[in-house]
Amino acid sequence: MGGINGDVGRNRRFPHGIDTIHFRQLELGDREKLEQMETGIEDDYVVRIFDRLIEHKEHKVFGLFAGDQLASVGGYTIFADQYAMLGRLRTDVRYRGEGLATKLLERVIQEIEKLDGVNWVGGNTQRHNYSGMKVLNKLGLPQLIDLHASTVVDDKKLNTETGPLWKEISELDEKKRWLNPLSKDPKTIFPYESYYPFPASPTLFKDEIIKNWMMFKNEAEDRFVIVKEDQKKYKYAQTIYLWEDLWEQPGLLKTISHAKHRLAQQSEEDIYIRFDLTDNQRAEVPDEDAFTFQDPWVLHGKWFDR
Template identity: 30%
Template sequence: MYIRTLAFHDQKAVEKMDTGIPHDYVKEKFLYLLCHDHLFGAFSGDELISIAGYTVFAEQYAMLGRLRTAAAYRGRGIGTIMMEYVQTKALEQPAVQWTGFITQVTNKQTIKIAQTLMLEPVQTQYYGYLTAAGEKALSQRTSSRHEWEKVMDNNKKRQLLQRTANDYDRTRVFPYNIYCPLPFEESLWSDRYLDQCQCYQSGSRLFLLMKDDRIGSYYHVKYFWNDVFEQHGLWSIVTNQAALSHRRIWLDLTPSSARSLPDVSYVKVDTPWTLFGRHFS
């Protein structure tokens, strides 16, 4: 077995690999991922038997993932070898100071890989989107008691986020992109990133609203407290924006937030995910 960087000419090998996953995102979006990620493949002769990679965010944070192993080659430790290789390659980037990945809590094998890589559990969350029933119900929750003002200046956005980070449990995470939680740290909030985020403030609270098209057409709501479903004015803004742009609404929910759902039919979520990560000095 040998490992090398994947390229566009590997598309047919990727298509032939049997991952056992219907509508596999990594296979279907391979060419897109090549343009945005660092992807590597393990080969047995000419046969592609495993894929893994990493994506760098804000120059310092490498999110590992895209792990796939051909069904016929599972149980041989290839996934662990691939993730160790990918982490090593990520840390060769001079600016990278943190590596991590997310996995569903039911994926015991990947959790073992996190332990092998000496990555620590950071936080468990639910990821999902509002259903049509949820959008309809929450769009009707308007209240003058929850006035939200739009913040245009990036320095003001950054100050609000930093204040939130200071008051926040330091084990918590920042929902950088869909399926991409990262450490809640100021280095994430570049002007380029904040330019993409609408920001609204109400007293000591804020939320960000950001378009995300990687897995579909979504507005990603970034709110940092467990009472998101009590913020009526927030939902008036978000559902109106989503309706105007024909986007669904994506949420990252802590277990406490998920338990506060007014109705379980409002949000389509799957098994919770845990972020594992570690800083490297």
């Protein structure tokens, strides 16, 4: 995931002097410098996927160098053509306390502003990562929403017996009718992927994407739910429900469980139902033992003035 960690730790002057700090995009040949950073992170996934981050055009990774030593790393990933999500930020412990994370991301945002078609920049950090939130605030990225990443580990503890299955929305044109009002409301935060929510816009709902989503509507036809396959470390039936009455809707949990089992039949791996819960939804979870929860992720971001 692409979280923001910030600069915390010992306050030490740069061994090479402040004047030697310089910024540039990382290349494949920088792997050894990345491996030599002392970040305190065991089995750093950025090291493991470094080649992919460098070679895939939607990712960019940058570094601040103190002389020849890589002192701080961070970058961005482009989603749906117009959203730039900051992340993969880490600073060598020998250079912490000097605000390098902020300096680095200020330069990264300047690079993002040069990109054609990219209209939004943001970052995601966990609620108790105070240093990461401080960095995002310094960058002028306001807080938008807190979401609890919640995984169902025991389906049997969910009440899936009440109410009828919701009716599936299969036709692309009908999906678009439901989603078009949503796509025009940037105040709605839409969980586009696990760990990557964004303010809604039409680019999140392209035909070639939504045709593969499972969508269902309730009997009153005033609510819908999306269930789609997603994979981060594990494979998920990512569930998107945008109203607060998640636990009150008859047949909704039954429908989600049904959709998850359909996805599981197509997969050779274990698959888990995953929600991004608001604070209210999290507070009203009917059975805590059915879930595992993460510290809430806090989304920060803004639209560019173009």
